[in-house]
Amino acid sequence: MTPQTRIVQVRQQLLKRNDLAARALRRRFEHAGVLVISLVSSPGAGKTKWLEEMLARLGQTQRVAAVVGDLATDNDAQRLARSGAPVRQITTGAVCHLEAEMVEQAIANWTLEELDVLFIENVGNLVCPASYDLGERIRIVLFSVTEGEDKPLKYPTIFNTADLCVITKIDLADAVGFDRAAAYRSIHSVSPQMEIFELSAKTGKGMDEMTEWMTSQRAAAATAAPELTATHP
Numbered sequence: 481m482t483p484q485t486r487i488v489q490v491r492q493q494l495l496k497r498n499d500l501a502a503r504a505l506r507r508r509f510e511h512a513g514v515l516v517i518s519l520v521s522s523p524g525a526g527k528t529k530w531l532e533e534m535l536a537r538l539g540q541t542q543r544v545a546a547v548v549g550d551l552a553t554d555n556d557a558q559r560l561a562r563s564g565a566p567v568r569q570i571t572t573g574a575v576c577h578l579e580a581e582m583v584e585q586a587i588a589n590w591t592l593e594e595l596d597v598l599f600i601e602n603v604g605n606l607v608c609p610a611s612y613d614l615g616e617r618i619r620i621v622l623f624s625v626t627e628g629e630d631k632p633l634k635y636p637t638i639f640n641t642a643d644l645c646v647i648t649k650i651d652l653a654d655a656v657g658f659d660r661a662a663a664y665r666s667i668h669s670v671s672p673q674m675e676i677f678e679l680s681a682k683t684g685k686g687m688d689e690m691t692e693w694m695t696s697q698r699a700a701a702a703t704a705a706p707e708l709t710a711t712h713p
């Protein structure tokens with residue numbers, strides 16, 4: 481066996497182990513009636529800023545919480561904790577993505593039945609997080625207007641494994657000459673059915689629509705498993 485073959489085999493085993501853990505997590509989330517949404521993007525695309533806004537807005541009607549992953553520092557968890565929502569930081573060290581077992585450990589002391597929506601902010605990275613199922617129901621890829629319209633073409637897997645694309649920092653679109661048509665073409669060429677939101681978490685533009693979408697997703701998840709969510713009208 482060549483070293484290369486061995487590396488591939490070990491990687492496949494790791495992914496399989498993650499898939500099993502993710503499947504168990506998904507069952508737990510569904511049983512508890514909590515809608516779980518993960519966020520992926522490049523570093524700095526605005527995941528934490530979006531979450532700060534979303535926890536504040538959605539938190540008015542739903543019981544929200546967040547788990548946030550980073551290589552180092554708990555800066556994001558501190559920012560998010562200001563919302564008053566329960567927040568857990570996962571510090572991954574050298575690991576460039578979250579894994580299902582890390583999420584499982586981070587939420588070990590939470591009673592999931594007491595939550596309506598749980599957000600998971602993945603490590604900022606457009607490659608590795610695409611391969612790791614975290615048991616989420618919805619994966620959102622954020623893509624800021626400053627990144628270059630061709631990023632979906634360069635990193636297709638992170639886009640075609642997501643359920644929704646959010647174009648962030650729309651307040652900067654004119655300043656950086658953002659080419660909206662080119663960005664949409666890139667996104668739809670790797671994921672033809674992808675729904676797209678445009679917003680600015682800084683100015684609030686588009687955040688009402690985003691919050692409404694989130695509320696409707698929560699309602700849809702509850703309808704999908706009504707017997708599990710009967711205590712959360």
Ligand SMILES: Nc1nc2c(ncn2[C@@H]2O[C@H](COP(=O)(O)OP(=O)(O)O)[C@@H](O)[C@H]2O)c(=O)[nH]1
Nearest residue numbers: 523524525526527528529604648649680681682
């Ligand atoms: N102008 C503008 N800046 C933003 C917006 N969203 C995030 N930022 C800024 O972009 C930087 C990175 O945001 P952050 O939420 O930490 O990104 P993350 O690494 O994806 O979590 C911070 O300085 C944010 O204040 C936005 O909608 N408009």
Ligand SMILES: [Mg+2]
Nearest residue numbers: 527528556601
């Ligand atoms: Mg962040």
